[in-house]
Amino acid sequence: MAKRLLCALLLFFSMLSLAWADGAPLRVAVLKFGTVNWELDTIKHHKLDAENGFSLQVQGMAGGSAAKVAFQGGEADVIVSDWLWVARQRAAGKDYVFIPYSKAVGGVLVGKDSPAQSLADLKGAKVGIAGGPLDKSWLILRAYAEQSAGLDLAQQTEQVYGAPPLIFKSAVSGDVDAAINFWHFMAKMEASGMRKLIDIADAAKALGLDPETPLLGYVVKGEMLRDNPDAIKGFAMASRAAKKILANDDTEWDRLRPRMNAKTDAQFDALKAGFRAGIPANRPIDKEAANRMLKLMVRLGGEKLLGQAKELPDGTFFMGGN
Incomplete structure (x- = not known):
């Protein structure tokens, strides 16, 4: 009896140790074929999630609206959207936070x-x-x-x-x-x-805006940032580490090519160059520059675009470094 109890305890602590080693699960809901999957794939392939104290779980979604529903309903911890949407949500009382991902625009x-x-x-x-x-x-x-x-x-x-x-x-x-x-x-x-x-x-x-302001990013809830700051900070660090790999290692792109839906070498090269051009600088977002962009969007898009947001809400941007 004592021997079986000891074995059970050893198994329990072994499983607990493995769970700790893998880190807290972080559920990221993104479009199934979106370009963000290239970065998330790089994080998983190089085990940058485990290295930074979390376990990345990618949930492929059919569309952006479905991802937002999953996020708002608690079925996902992270989604990708633009910071103007985050500003709108914060103005409406929702504690969402933006982590920069890309400054690429069309x-x-x-x-x-x-x-x-x-x-x-x-x-x-x-x-x-x-x-x-x-x-x-x-x-x-x-x-x-x-x-x-x-x-x-x-x-x-x-x-x-x-x-x-x-x-x-x-x-x-x-x-x-x-x-x-x-x-x-x-x-x-x-x-x-x-x-x-x-x-x-x-x-x-x-127009006097800063093209270096990243428009797209990962969105998390302020509650999770407060309750599990290490996982969110670790995710931001893993994102930055993956970007560094993608910015400098051509062989990584060769590995990713089957996921990129590039029909020709020219398309493949253009997609690689476009992604690299969109990597934002590793520095905090200029809030004044972001506020200028928000005010322009308010003038042109009004409440249909930004709801009650008229100024950049405090806390919109994750300032823990990425």
């Missing part, structure tokens, strides 16, 4: 034979837009066109809204005259021969 592309050389040339054009009328890139572009060319893109172009893959196909086939798409589709569009008319980062800079 751009406006036209066909290689398009006569358009500037935004002014898009007057009367059919423009495909991924993300809908409140897409942040579209709003920034509208503000820039108004400032630089006195052009009201919303009134002086025909907009066609659709999911990123649909806009990609419409642009490459020539069904639209110009297209605004997410950065990874933009990379594929350029690899297919399309020409960049303007980068959203350049438009943002011309």
Whole structure:
């Protein structure tokens, strides 16, 4: 009897030791085929989660809305969204916190034979837009066109809204005259021969915004940050370590290539370059610069985009280093 009890105790403490070694589980809900999976795969492959005191559990979701529902319902600990959404939620009383992931943004592309050389040339054009009328890139572009060319893109172009893959196909086939798409589709569009008319980062800079401000990031709940700070800090450190690998190691990209849906070498190279260009600097976010962007979005998108947020809410950004 005593021997069986001793064996049971040894087994219990052995299992407990393994659980401690693996670290606290962290459930990250992301799009099944989103580019963030490249970073999360790198974290798991190199055991950066265990090294930083947590166990990464990736939950593939069919869409961004499904991820948010899982997060808000307690079925996920981390999702990916933009900090403007986090600011909106904080203004509504929800304690969400943003950890920077990427500063990559899209751009406006036209066909290689398009006569358009500037935004002014898009007057009367059919423009495909991924993300809908409140897409942040579209709003920034509208503000820039108004400032630089006195052009009201919303009134002086025909907009066609659709999911990123649909806009990609419409642009490459020539069904639209110009297209605004997410950065990874933009990379594929350029690899297919399309020409960049303007980068959203350049438009943002011309508007007095800081293009170095990461728009996309991981979102966690303030409650978890308070209750399990080591896991969240460890996740931020693992994210930064994975970015360092992806920024410098070409062989890591060769390993990831089957996950990247790159049809050609040109697409593969463009996706790799685009991801690397989007890696944010390892420093705290400039809150004043972020507040300038928020105020511009309030002016252009109003309550439909930002709800009650009029100023950057305190605590929006994770300041523990990443």
